[in-house]
Amino acid sequence: MELPKAYSPKEVEDKIYKLWEESGFFSPEGLSSVASAKEDRFTSRKFVAAIAPPNITGELHIGHALENTLEDIVIRMRRMQGYKTLWLPGTDHAGIAAQNKVEKQLAKEGLTRHKIGREKFLERMWEWREKYGNIILDQFKKLGLSVDWTRTQFTMNPGYQKAVETAFKKYQEKGWIYRGERVISWCPRCATSISDLEVNHVPEKGRLYFIKYGPFVLATTRPETKLGDTALAVHPSDERYKKYIGQEIEIDSVDNTLPAEQPPQIKKISLKVVDDISVDKEFGTGIIKVTPAHDLTDYEISLRHNLPLVKIIDERGKMNENAGIRYQGLKVAQAREQIAKDLETLGLIEKIEDYDHNVGHCDRCDSVIEPLPSKQWFLKMEELAKLAIEALGNGEVVVHSEKWGQDMKNWLTNVRDWNISRQLWWGHKIPIDGEEDVLDTWFSSALWPFAAMGWPEKTKDLTEYYPTDFITSDRGIRYLWQARMIFSGKFFTGSAPFKDIYIHATVLTKNGKRMSKSLGTGIDPLAVIEKYGADALRFGLAYQTTELQDMRFGEDTIIMGKKFANKFWNIARYVLMKLGDDYEITGTRPLGSEIISKMDSAAESVTKNIEKYKFGEAAHELYDFIWHEFADKYIEETKDKDDQETKNALAYLLLTCLKLLHPFMPFITEEVYSKLPIKDKGLLIVEKWPS
RNA sequence: GCGCGCUUAGCUCAGUUGGUUAGAGCACUGCUUUUACACAGCAGGGGUCGUAGGUUCGAAUCCUACAGCGCGCACCA
Numbered sequence: 091m092e093l094p095k096a097y098s099p100k101e102v103e104d105k106i107y108k109l110w111e112e113s114g115f116f117s118p119e120g121l122s123s124v125a126s127a128k129e130d131r132f133t134s135r136k137f138v139a140a141i142a143p144p145n146i147t148g149e150l151h152i153g154h155a156l157e158n159t160l161e162d163i164v165i166r167m168r169r170m171q172g173y174k175t176l177w178l179p180g181t182d183h184a185g186i187a188a189q190n191k192v193e194k195q196l197a198k199e200g201l202t203r204h205k206i207g208r209e210k211f212l213e214r215m216w217e218w219r220e221k222y223g224n225i226i227l228d229q230f231k232k233l234g235l236s237v238d239w240t241r242t243q244f245t246m247n248p249g250y251q252k253a254v255e256t257a258f259k260k261y262q263e264k265g266w267i268y269r270g271e272r273v274i275s276w277c278p279r280c281a282t283s284i285s286d287l288e289v290n291h292v293p294e295k296g297r298l299y300f301i302k303y304g305p306f307v308l309a310t311t312r313p314e315t316k317l318g319d320t321a322l323a324v325h326p327s328d329e330r331y332k333k334y335i336g337q338e339i340e341i342d343s344v345d346n347t348l349p350a351e352q353p354p355q356i357k358k359i360s361l362k363v364v365d366d367i368s369v370d371k372e373f374g375t376g377i378i379k380v381t382p383a384h385d386l387t388d389y390e391i392s393l394r395h396n397l398p399l400v401k402i403i404d405e406r407g408k409m410n411e412n413a414g415i416r417y418q419g420l421k422v423a424q425a426r427e428q429i430a431k432d433l434e435t436l437g438l439i440e441k442i443e444d445y446d447h448n449v450g451h452c453d454r455c456d457s458v459i460e461p462l463p464s465k466q467w468f469l470k471m472e473e474l475a476k477l478a479i480e481a482l483g484n485g486e487v488v489v490h491s492e493k494w495g496q497d498m499k500n501w502l503t504n505v506r507d508w509n510i511s512r513q514l515w516w517g518h519k520i521p522i523d524g525e526e527d528v529l530d531t532w533f534s535s536a537l538w539p540f541a542a543m544g545w546p547e548k549t550k551d552l553t554e555y556y557p558t559d560f561i562t563s564d565r566g567i568r569y570l571w572q573a574r575m576i577f578s579g580k581f582f583t584g585s586a587p588f589k590d591i592y593i594h595a596t597v598l599t600k601n602g603k604r605m606s607k608s609l610g611t612g613i614d615p616l617a618v619i620e621k622y623g624a625d626a627l628r629f630g631l632a633y634q635t636t637e638l639q640d641m642r643f644g645e646d647t648i649i650m651g652k653k654f655a656n657k658f659w660n661i662a663r664y665v666l667m668k669l670g671d672d673y674e675i676t677g678t679r680p681l682g683s684e685i686i687s688k689m690d691s692a693a694e695s696v697t698k699n700i701e702k703y704k705f706g707e708a709a710h711e712l713y714d715f716i717w718h719e720f721a722d723k724y725i726e727e728t729k730d731k732d733d734q735e736t737k738n739a740l741a742y743l744l745l746t747c748l749k750l751l752h753p754f755m756p757f758i759t760e761e762v763y764s765k766l767p768i769k770d771k772g773l774l775i776v777e778k779w780p781s
Numbered sequence: 782g783c784g785c786g787c788u789u790a791g792c793u794c795a796g797u798u799g800g801u802u803a804g805a806g807c808a809c810u811g812c813u814u815u816u817a818c819a820c821a822g823c824a825g826g827g828g829u830c831g832u833a834g835g836u837u838c839g840a841a842u843c844c845u846a847c848a849g850c851g852c853g854c855a856c857c858a
Binding site: 093095096097291298308309310311312315323368369370372373374377378379380381385386387388447448450493497500501504565596598600602633634636639640641642643644645646647649650652653654655656657659660661662663664665666667668706707710713714721722725726 | 807817
């Protein structure tokens, strides 16, 4: 059987993937066809993982490629070790992100969701999901992922909807769901509340306005919120202001009842001075205006001092009737300019300084966030957080590396109640009569490992495969998703939903910047696969993986993977040539020569490293052994030998390396395996792991 | 601001509990087209291990300070 001189991935990959799919070995049911009770293969031991479901909005990016390559390495090794493996795939409806996509689509047609109405809009959402929802999953096939496609889930499937409803009701029975008017982070563009975790603080150049407030001067970046002031606050121990605490102070303000066309006039108002420890004596003049409705810190102060809220900014980011006719209808930024001008005219501004500060932006659309009071649904976190902290503390869930586990515990210890309602249309409707809002998308994601298996029904899958063994994601969603999965699992099923969490590195550009599609700094995995092959990409990614260090990824590493694939291909060619036509590989271990024992210890070490999720080390060991020990030394030393012993050793080395390399480079290894002179062989994917 | 991480060859990174001449891939130089592979082989150049101190018989490895880069949390109005 002649092998071509160079390995060409394109001719191999799709063909091999098809073979695997047809074999049924991606499903535990398929594995039972080759099960052996005697050797305990695919019978009693199980290994289960649920994929991090990609959003229906997306396309494959290099982060997905890394994440799922690593997970596939674990799954493939476990499968070969004889575990009945299940890797459960699916997609996430991605509430706000997906809704934004379709709204953009509508905008191109000159439409808005309000113009077409809720029903029609949801139809469009489902159309989107039909058309684009599975793109990533299809792309996963190019990567060679061995997920069980017969079980593909979606977070808005009817069964999953039921899980979400059930979960909500169970929380309700506990009395942990409540509705409250609170100041929350609001995105005027998306017209919904968003989670604090979805607010990005971006440094911006702003201005600090020093405004006269009666006998005081105080500094603010947002003069327009003056119209919503309900108090002034100082630090309790500030000697400068101690005598004013508790007093009502008369202040010159601007008359907001005058139309904008008229020159500004002074209006007297009065504000009480309160003392609060949150005030920094050192900043500005040490005295602050309190605008409870539009500032999170001020809101906290208002709760402590029982101050009223005056809402002056509406849900579209415009000044409302409480701002007075002079400002009503202006956008926040316009109102800021207008009032600054008015105050200046009235001589109420002492000075204006340039000022660099951080401004909150929406994670999804980058609009400036407006804190404002809004009626939202909340989930009490106290008891739930305890459940997760306990699971992380007693080793029921182990986080790799430990650094991230500690980090999650810290977050859970300080976590506030979860605002679970969103003013969107795409998502799970809050299961309360007359309620129009939907649930935060992470509410359903939090149920993923068990809801994807059919919970709350007592399904066979749930009994057999839950809890799972492994999950992985990048660090960006360890609170949003992983921490919440832990307490959801504990609360609803009594078990933590997985044993091991692996937080993988973030892939950066070669220059250490975040990869961004809009900046054109991303690497498209599909283009890489097209150019170098999936195995090269997979191996390159795994080779660079370390526990903590983020990964600056360039083509060099992929080129290395490609060269390595070609090297391995030629090792196989050589061995096959050397073995000759009538040799049959039996897989028996030749008696211990030096190279054989080196092989064995490499096998053991690679296994241990994958089991400990030390992917980079495992890849290095394989590379070094195959290239430098097997090829450079052993093959070179035995070139002039033709005896049976050498042939046995060559055959054994090739077969063992093939197996060890398979999780990293599944396509080329399966292809080579298909060419080996072995009697009654099946597919490499279910062959016995060497260690 | 608080916390964490990183800083080792031109580039991207390894360096296990401190111990002889600090490693890999890519790039580079020279030689080799020898029937597995030129996507290769052999040989080689290149590093005061961020800076300054300290501990030690001995430090890239431990401690302190500083600097640069990055991440997370919190936002000071």
